[in-house]
Amino acid sequence: MALRVCVRSLIFSTRVQLWRETLSSRTVIRPFSRHHELQSESSPGSKVLLHFVNQNGTKMSVMATEGESLLDIVINKNLQIDGFGACEGTLACSTCHLIFDESVYERLEPVADEELDMLDLAYGLTKMSRLGCQVIVAPWMNDMTVRVPLGVKDQRVPQEAKNKQ
Amino acid sequence: MCLALSRLSECGIMRNIKRSFMPLSRLLQASTCPAALSSSARRLVSGCASSPKVCIVGGGAAGFYTAQHLLKARSDMVVDIYERLPVPFGLVRFGVAPDHPEVKNVINTFTQTAQHERCSFFGNVGVGMDISVEELKNAYHAVVLSYGADGNRSMRVSGESLEGVFSARDFVGWYNGLPSNQELCPDLSCETAVVLGQGNVALDVARILLSPLDYLKKTDITEQALQSLKASRVNRVLIVGRRGPLQIACTIKEVREMINLPETKADMLPSDFEGIAEVLKGLPRPRKRLTELMLMTLKVNEGGQNTCKRWGFRFLRSPVEVLPDADGKKVAGIRLAVNKLEGSGEEARALPTGQTQDVECGLLISSIGYKSLPLDPTVPFDPRTFTVPNNMGRVLHTAGLYCSGWVKRGPTGVIATTMNDSFETARTLLKDAASGTLDLSVYKAGAQEITALLKTRGVRAVSFSEWEKINSEEVRRGEALGKPREKVLDVKEMLEVAWS
Numbered sequence: 001m002a003l004r005v006c007v008r009s010l011i012f013s014t015r016v017q018l019w020r021e022t023l024s025s026r027t028v029i030r031p032f033s034r035h036h037e038l039q040s041e042s043s044p045g046s047k048v049l050l051h052f053v054n055q056n057g058t059k060m061s062v063m064a065t066e067g068e069s070l071l072d073i074v075i076n077k078n079l080q081i082d083g084f085g086a087c088e089g090t091l092a093c094s095t096c097h098l099i100f101d102e103s104v105y106e107r108l109e110p111v112a113d114e115e116l117d118m119l120d121l122a123y124g125l126t127k128m129s130r131l132g133c134q135v136i137v138a139p140w141m142n143d144m145t146v147r148v149p150l151g152v153k154d155q156r157v158p159q160e161a162k163n164k165q
Numbered sequence: 166m167c168l169a170l171s172r173l174s175e176c177g178i179m180r181n182i183k184r185s186f187m188p189l190s191r192l193l194q195a196s197t198c199p200a201a202l203s204s205s206a207r208r209l210v211s212g213c214a215s216s217p218k219v220c221i222v223g224g225g226a227a228g229f230y231t232a233q234h235l236l237k238a239r240s241d242m243v244v245d246i247y248e249r250l251p252v253p254f255g256l257v258r259f260g261v262a263p264d265h266p267e268v269k270n271v272i273n274t275f276t277q278t279a280q281h282e283r284c285s286f287f288g289n290v291g292v293g294m295d296i297s298v299e300e301l302k303n304a305y306h307a308v309v310l311s312y313g314a315d316g317n318r319s320m321r322v323s324g325e326s327l328e329g330v331f332s333a334r335d336f337v338g339w340y341n342g343l344p345s346n347q348e349l350c351p352d353l354s355c356e357t358a359v360v361l362g363q364g365n366v367a368l369d370v371a372r373i374l375l376s377p378l379d380y381l382k383k384t385d386i387t388e389q390a391l392q393s394l395k396a397s398r399v400n401r402v403l404i405v406g407r408r409g410p411l412q413i414a415c416t417i418k419e420v421r422e423m424i425n426l427p428e429t430k431a432d433m434l435p436s437d438f439e440g441i442a443e444v445l446k447g448l449p450r451p452r453k454r455l456t457e458l459m460l461m462t463l464k465v466n467e468g469g470q471n472t473c474k475r476w477g478f479r480f481l482r483s484p485v486e487v488l489p490d491a492d493g494k495k496v497a498g499i500r501l502a503v504n505k506l507e508g509s510g511e512e513a514r515a516l517p518t519g520q521t522q523d524v525e526c527g528l529l530i531s532s533i534g535y536k537s538l539p540l541d542p543t544v545p546f547d548p549r550t551f552t553v554p555n556n557m558g559r560v561l562h563t564a565g566l567y568c569s570g571w572v573k574r575g576p577t578g579v580i581a582t583t584m585n586d587s588f589e590t591a592r593t594l595l596k597d598a599a600s601g602t603l604d605l606s607v608y609k610a611g612a613q614e615i616t617a618l619l620k621t622r623g624v625r626a627v628s629f630s631e632w633e634k635i636n637s638e639e640v641r642r643g644e645a646l647g648k649p650r651e652k653v654l655d656v657k658e659m660l661e662v663a664w665s
Contacts, residue, residue, distance in 0.1 A: 083584045088270040092265065114418070116454065117421060121416060121579055
């Protein structure tokens with residue numbers, strides 16, 4: 001595991017160096033993917049049916065377009081999820097945390113270290129957790145259900161308080 | 166809390182994002198009228214006599230998130246935000262590091278809240294100075310205290326007042342343009358800086374001290390701080406904590422940023438990490454990943470690079486005494502007690518071994534935590550925890566009084582923590598209103614009454630549209646320098662721009 005992290009981080013640090021030259025470090029990997037939408041206007045991507053279950057357990061079903069991020073969908077479709085996407089998809093918070101079914105989770109694109117870093121601060125972290133801003137709709141996701149974590153109570157807070165130096 | 170800005174030289178893109186990111190206005194179904202109307206005219210439109218009126222003390226993240234939830238949940242609720250400074254957003258403006266612009270994106274949502282027809286912002290009004298909590302309670306159905314943590318935990322060691330010794334709060338306030346910290350003028354002519362504390366603020370300070378100037382000059386760091394950093398000779402920053410690597414308080418993102426700093430290498434002591442690799446397996450994921458990342462720096466460094474700048478954690482050390490230079494005026498070093506751990510894991514305690522170690526440094530920044538201060542004798546305050554005693558945001562034994570953010574739970578956590586915590590307080594308030602515990606049947610005059618009182622005291626508030634004038638001026642000044650903004654550093658000048 002240590003080796004894996006090591007290798008990954010080295011890969012990432014190369015990426016950061018590349019970014020620094022153009023954008024400075026660690027930008028937004030995928031801020032609201034407007035370009036996807038623009039593209040889709042000229043060549044419409046597949047439509048996919050998605051279900052979101054919010055904090056209250058309410059299920060909301062929407063048609064999404066291939067290439068949108070799950071955060072885009074919540075924002076564009078005005079889904080009622082409190083405080084979703086506070087940093088606007090810039091990998092600077094964990095408020096677009098979503099939980100997937102295992103079968104779906106395993107098919108998602110690999111998770112970057114920066115996303116894991118933010119997920120580590122998320123409420124109700126599970127092994128099937130991802131950030132909605134980093135998950136891009138693909139045709140195979142049709143009929144997928146994603147859940148907003150229920151527990152608003154942060155498991156980390158008491159621990160953090162004890163951590164205080 | 167702790168972001169990069171040529172990232173925003175994608176500025177065009179970011180503006181587009183901003184425009185398209187209108188979640189709150191949609192959620193709130195804001196009407197289109199407010200911008201053109203004056204605040205009082207808006208109130209006539211929206212705030213009918215029977216509206217529940219809530220005021221929030223403090224225009225930072227906690228205040229805005231509490232307001233957001235209240236406005237969204239009840240279409241009749243009027244929410245006024247009082248802020249001591251003429252400018253809003255609290256630590257999002259004055260605490261979040263200049264190279265963390267992504268975190269500041271929350272300002273877009275806060276701005277939508279402030280522009281909501283049932284929300285008003287009153288800047289330049291100090292609660293506890295210009296107006297009392299009692300007066301606010303008389304004018305509103307409920308008062309929410311969200312004024313943050315304005316004080317510092319003290320090191321309580323001798324020499325703390327020597328030149329070259331600063332609290333991280335003041336140092337951060339200095340480079341972020343907080344008006345009260347502009348006289349700081351830190352001397353950065355030394356090579357080694359020591360930061361006491363290993364939280365995210367400590368890492369922000371270390372990163373700002375070691376970041377390449379080309380990188381910082383594209384952020385909203387003040388020009389004054391940038392000039393000082395240009396002349397800086399600081400090339401080594403030691404970040405000292407009283408416990409071990411497994412108890413470190415910062416989060417992984419901040420450590421990764423240190424590791425990724427260009428032309429800078431990590432300078433850790435392998436002995437600090439003895440036995441650590443063996444216990445990794447049983448750790449919760451966040452702690453495990455953070456520890457693995459620190460262990461990685463040991464390996465990467467074995468090769469030894471020719472870099473001029475270094476940073477490193479120093480563990481199991483507590484401050485004993487700040488050591489003066491020959492003239493007795495300026496810091497020359499810090500005497501540290503060598504600790505050992507009793508117990509293990511998050512609960513482990515640091516106990517002194519009796520040994521000490523002296524570390525030379527010309528700059529000492531204590532970053533051992535903030536604390537809230539009592540606002541007013543009528544408001545309960547727990548002097549041990551430095552918080553307002555409360556039950557889910559409901560201030561104990563004080564009807565109509567609520568709290569959110571750091572004053573509620575202590576100065577810890579990231580922005581999402583404050584968001585959730587503020588939503589919780591808003592839900593508590595709404596529940597009390599629904600159950601009748603919070604009496605909304607009586608008429609309350611709200612801002613009308615407070616504005617009249619302020620007038621008799623010669624206090625003029627800064628409205629949100631007046632803040633927007635300051636904002637535009639700052640952005641204009643920034644453009645000339647290739648920065649997202651150049652902050653106005655002086656309250657008097659802020660007021661002049663606001664009222665121009």
